Amino acid sequence: MSKIHAAAIDLGATSGRVIVGTWTGEALELTEVHRFPNAFHRLNDNDYWDIGALFSQVRKGLTEAKRLFPDLASCGVDTWGVDHVLLDKDGRLAFPMHAYRDQRTEPLRKRLIDSGDDRKLYDWTGLPPINYNTALQLGETLSAFPALKQMVSRVLLLPDYFNYLLSGKMCNEVSIASTGQLLDINGVAFSGETLNYFGIPAEWFDGPARSGIKLGKVRDIEGLEDVETILVPGHDTSCAFEAIPKSGNDIFISAGTWLLTGGLTAQPAKGEEAYKLGVSNERDGLGGYRPNKILLGLWLLEQLSIKFPDRPTSGAEWDALADKAADLPSPGTLIDCTDESLFNPDDMRAAIDANLRRQGGTPPATLPEYMRLICDSLARSVANTVRQFGQMTGESFDNIAIVGGGSKNQLLCQRIADATGLPVTSYSLEGTSVGNIGYQLLGLGAIENLDIFRAVIARRINKHVYRPAVAGA
Numbered sequence: 466m467s468k469i470h471a472a473a474i475d476l477g478a479t480s481g482r483v484i485v486g487t488w489t490g491e492a493l494e495l496t497e498v499h500r501f502p503n504a505f506h507r508l509n510d511n512d513y514w515d516i517g518a519l520f521s522q523v524r525k526g527l528t529e530a531k532r533l534f535p536d537l538a539s540c541g542v543d544t545w546g547v548d549h550v551l552l553d554k555d556g557r558l559a560f561p562m563h564a565y566r567d568q569r570t571e572p573l574r575k576r577l578i579d580s581g582d583d584r585k586l587y588d589w590t591g592l593p594p595i596n597y598n599t600a601l602q603l604g605e606t607l608s609a610f611p612a613l614k615q616m617v618s619r620v621l622l623l624p625d626y627f628n629y630l631l632s633g634k635m636c637n638e639v640s641i642a643s644t645g646q647l648l649d650i651n652g653v654a655f656s657g658e659t660l661n662y663f664g665i666p667a668e669w670f671d672g673p674a675r676s677g678i679k680l681g682k683v684r685d686i687e688g689l690e691d692v693e694t695i696l697v698p699g700h701d702t703s704c705a706f707e708a709i710p711k712s713g714n715d716i717f718i719s720a721g722t723w724l725l726t727g728g729l730t731a732q733p734a735k736g737e738e739a740y741k742l743g744v745s746n747e748r749d750g751l752g753g754y755r756p757n758k759i760l761l762g763l764w765l766l767e768q769l770s771i772k773f774p775d776r777p778t779s780g781a782e783w784d785a786l787a788d789k790a791a792d793l794p795s796p797g798t799l800i801d802c803t804d805e806s807l808f809n810p811d812d813m814r815a816a817i818d819a820n821l822r823r824q825g826g827t828p829p830a831t832l833p834e835y836m837r838l839i840c841d842s843l844a845r846s847v848a849n850t851v852r853q854f855g856q857m858t859g860e861s862f863d864n865i866a867i868v869g870g871g872s873k874n875q876l877l878c879q880r881i882a883d884a885t886g887l888p889v890t891s892y893s894l895e896g897t898s899v900g901n902i903g904y905q906l907l908g909l910g911a912i913e914n915l916d917i918f919r920a921v922i923a924r925r926i927n928k929h930v931y932r933p934a935v936a937g938a
Contacts, residue, residue, distance in 0.1 A: 474541065486899070539909055547598060551606075636696060638674055640676065770832060865889045
């Protein structure tokens with residue numbers, strides 16, 4: 466078959482990139498054509514995304530992709546979860562776009578827990594009451610600005626909005642909708658009970674639609690008029706999970722700003738155990754269940770390193786830092802990774818130090834010591850989650866499959882292996898972009914199903930297995 470070129474627009478909370486996948490039917494070759502930093506900004510006491518600047522980078526990346534690959538066939542967008550825009554009847558922004566780490570929803574979350582309504586919402590949606598949930602964000606927004614009900618016609622989560630800007634079609638995609646505590650846990654539909662509870666008009670949403678369909682040709686970008694916009698899993702973690710080769714009884718980790726630990730299942734995780742563990746029953750691009758536990762991730766290290774003048778600025782420097790940290794002994798006291806003060810502090814180093822002191826520990830003095838502390842602490846957090854997942858499901862896992870930027874961190878992978886007593890298989894796989902491109906190929910009719918695509922990817926993928934040095938260390 467002739468080569469097919471597809472552009473994955475992959476937007477993370479700290480960086481974005483456009484990667485072109487070239488598919489031959491026998492292999493997939495990736496070419497990064499554009500990368501750029503991303504960050505939210507604080508105004509007064511609230512945090513916002515600069516959505517116009519972000520989309521300008523998307524346009525720039527697609528233009529470069531078309532220049533390098535004149536036969537570019539399609540593009541697809543995935544982003545982080547929960548964040549969204551409110552649009553009027555003409556598609557104009559009716560409200561600024563808050564960033565999910567904004568703390569404005571915390572009073573509402575606490576009221577839900579104090580009243581016991583968080584359990585009711587969990588039974589409806591299969592998602593715990595996390596303060597960044599789209600449902601909580603919309604509930605707080607409507608409480609503060611009730612007139613928006615008369616102004617707003619649609620709510621689109623971020624990848625849905627970028628799809629609209631590219632294709633002109635408004636569509637709510639299923640995987641990204643599932644991140645926000647908006648979907649009914651049974652079937653693929655928005656939860657009427659949840660929307661009513663928060664006073665959210667049901668007509669603000671439609672569908673949701675399953676991934677792998679054509680939305681329309683790219684508009685308003687010169688030279689891209691013949692490029693199809695394909696609906697892919699809007700949530701980056703869904704893309705990453707669906708790209709991982711399946712072997713044995715694996716549990717999966719998508720490692721980056723967050724560590725999302727879980728798997729793909731035929732049924733949701735329900736009931737008291739799932740509720741107590743805080744399992745999020747998110748969805749894949751076809752509406753299947755992806756129960757996972759959302760853990761603090763490398764955001765801790767990203768934010769802490771800002772405080773050090775010798776902060777690494779390249780991949781080689783980060784690797785050298787990890788090597789130094791690996792030579793250090795494990796700290797006597799680890800970070801409590803359930804501490805809410807670590808979610809979005811003004812000073813991450815101060816927040817980590819306070820966390821340790823509350824437990825009777827002594828804060829580190831150097832960046833390598835902090836890196837060792839963070840990797841060991843995250844590993845313990847993962848180990849606790851794997852154990853709880855096993856108890857909840859009755860399954861015995863024989864391997865941990867890890868993808869994402871954190872899979873390149875050898876110290877983190879080794880410490881997860883040591884803490885869980887399980888081998889950790891790190892795949893040299895741009896999981897998010899690969900999953901994104903797989904759905905584009907599905908939408909273009911170039912593959913029959915994703916299993917065929919994954920099987921081809923698995924034949925050529927590089928991987929490294931980390932064996933536990935000491936089980937349960």
